[in-house]
Amino acid sequence: MENYLVVLLLSVFILLGAFYVNTAVQRTIQIKDEFLKHRNEIKKVREELESTRTALKEVKVELESTRKELKQVHVELESMRKELKQVYVELELTRKELKQLKVELESTRNALKQVKVELESTREQINLLRKEMIEKDKARREEIDQIRADENALREELNEIKKGMNHHDEEFSAFAASLTASKTLGVGELVKFDKVWTNVQKHYDPITGVYTAPKPGVYQFSCTVMTSSNGVLRVFLWKNNAKTVAVYPGQIGYNTGTLNMVLELNKGDKIYIKQGGSEEKSIYSESHSNFSLFSGFLIRSTTNK
Structure with a gap:
């Protein structure tokens, strides 16, 4: 009876051992499968990591290039700011000059208006003087004609005097x-x-x-x-x-x-x-x-x- 129990217990142990071994084997296989799976995933992750590193290196290169470009952009931006400041200064000067030109233009317009008024007045004076000169010239011509007539009369008088002179009076x-x-x-x-x-x-x-x-x-x-x-x-x-x-x-x-x-x-x-x-x-x-x-x-x- 005791042997039977021993055998029974041994059988139970053997069965349990076999079950455990079977379970362990299956677990081991499962672990191997998971390990292989994880190894593949790790390999894939490593490949992705390498790709990421390569991409990161490229990004670093691009970033360095971008920094250089950004620095150049900053330089150009500073130059543009200076140019813009100079443009503002020139614009302000241009505005002042334009304002001065407007003042001078207004002054010129007023002067031109005054000149037109004076020109009109001068034309009226010229017309009056021309009329007066025509009248004076007419009077002068009449006076000249009278002078010529007096001169002719004087000549005739001299001729008459010559004719009536005592011929013995040399x-x-x-x-x-x-x-x-x-x-x-x-x-x-x-x-x-x-x-x-x-x-x-x-x-x-x-x-x-x-x-x-x-x-x-x-x-x-x-x-x-x-x-x-x-x-x-x-x-x-x-x-x-x-x-x-x-x-x-x-x-x-x-x-x-x-x-x-x-x-x-x-x-x-x-x-x-x-x-x-x-x-x-x-x-x-x-x-x-x-x-x-x-x-x-x-x-x-x-x-x-």
Whole structure:
């Protein structure tokens, strides 16, 4: 009985041992399978880790490149900031210049407006002056025509005097001369009428402008002068070193004045025309018009030869 129990217990132990061994084997197989599985997973993880390391290395390279690029970008950004700051400065200067230009433009517009007003006023004044000059020119032409008529009458009178003279009086004297061009006369300057029309016995000298009485007698003298435009002119008829009469024309435009004088002279007395103003004055004449002239003649001698 006891042997049976021993055998039974041994059998139980053997069965339990076999079950345990079987279980252990299965567990071992399972562990091996799991180990193989884990080994494969570990290998895969290692491959992934290696790939990750490679990728990480590439990322590090790219990161370094990115850092360099970022640094370059920072440099460029700083340069751009400086340029932008300079642009702001230039923009501010441009704004100030534009503001100044606007002020100057406004000032120019106002000045232009003032100039237009002044131009319009000047045009009106020019029109008035033109009208006035036309009227003055008409009056001057009428006066010139009168001077010419007086000159012609004087010539006719001289011719009549020549015809009516005592042919035995060889000392009869007469002259007429005009100025061929305008001239500025100094203070006290003697006027030299250089174009001789008549010079009986040649007692008038056109070089000096002086007439010398050839004998005692009564003489007639006449002088017509024209002013320059808007000028005045005073001239005296001189006898030796003494003034006699004067003429003083002068207003707007050209003006003429005429003096006439009868003088009793002695032989050798000097008669001439001098500028009588206190400063330089202009006398007007033309070679084809002869506006300014000087003449004289012996009316009658007071003694025999």
